[in-house]
Amino acid sequence: MLGLDILVGAANYSSGNPLLDFFYILFNGISEVPLFSSPITGILIVSGVILASRTAGAMMVLSGLVGAGMAILLGAPYGDVTFGLFGYNSILTGMAFWSGPFVLANKATFWLSVFGAAATAVTWMAFSHLMGDMFVLGGGGWAIPGFTSSFIFTTWAMMYASKRYGHAIWPAAPTHAPAEELIAGSSNPVQVVVEKFKWTAKEFIIATLKGVSQVTFVENWKTGIFWVVGLTLSFEIAPMIAGATHQGPWWANGYTAGWNALSPLYLGGVMALVGSGIGSALAILNKLPTAEIRLGLHGFNQVLVMIALTSFLPLTWQTFLMAVLATVACSVVVMPALQRFFGIWGLPALTGPFVFTAWVFLLGISYFSHIPAGIGWSRPPP
Secondary structure, three states, X not given: OHHHHHHHOOOOOOOOOHHHHHHHXXXXXXXXXXXXXXXXXXXXXXXXXXXXXXXXXXXXXXXXXXXXXXXXXXXXXXXXXXXXXXXXXXXXXXXXXXXXXXXXXXXXXXXXXXXHHHHHHHHHHHHHHHHHHHHHHHHOOOOOOOOOHHHHHHHHHHHHHHOOOOOOOOOOXXXXXXXXXXXXXXXXXXXXXXXXXXXXXXXXXXXXXXXXXXXXXXXXXXXXXXXXXXXXXXXXXXXXXXXXXXXXXXXXXXXXXXXXXXXXXXXXXXXXXXXXXXHHHHHHHOOOOHHHHHHOOOOHHHHHHHHHHHHOOOOOHHHXXXXXXXXXXXXXXXXXXXXXXXXXXXXXXXXXXXXXXHHHHHHHHHHOOOOOOOXXXXXXXX
């Protein structure tokens, strides 16, 4: 199978047809939000987002195109643009700043979103160089992906800076906010039960699906279903171009493209559900605020951890075990710690818990001989 994969090669989405290239730039950019390229996945994800909010769907499309357009204007490799690599971080920056739940939706935040989407195209290239080329060239070591690092650092900086602006950016705090009673020895407030709520299998499934949809700051379990279906149907459908490196079948798998484009394992949707389910379950066990869990806020980082560590690395039982361990670490330690830290500055943790967790675990496999390294990732070539 490996020999066949080498013959197939990586997908090449540069077709030479402007309309077809535009199609790939848009929908691959969206599908790269969960870290692999498949226009089918992108179409289903944006459909699910529009189902929940036309505003969020419009910002998803606009910010992805702004990031890609800036990359083209600055002379980025065109193949990277059509592959969607300059869309996904810009999409997250744009959606966090305007259609997300953090700041007000007005003219000021709209133009900040557009600016952020453009700026993220530059920071994406910077982190791609930092986490890739510089590790190899400077240390003679190994490369790891930047993931959504350009989104989180750009958005953190912009959000923090915006607290100095004279425009209405952030929702006003209550004038006379009552002091919260904290659980003894914890920064977690005592949960006041307004209505009787009991976790059932149905409520847990809804929270898990919302955890998937929250990757793009949307709280809607129906959107989560679109995500799961889209992640499962991860067909690459790259153009059949004479002389291109990709001449595989239409059903080539975007989820496994990094290690076997012809793999029959379409497990992206399953991994998303596993990640969100682990995050939600551990949040319940650790008695984190029930309202947060029901909104899906303890699932989305875990979705990305599971997908990253099972798609950038060849999937074996050891790899899966490590991905589960990383998801647990993200849920129990990294996410609460970053929520606590950034909460001091009045900022959300965003996908920071995912990025830092995935970086540590990808760097950690460098001398774990039972974990197969991904193609080009995490371990120097022999």
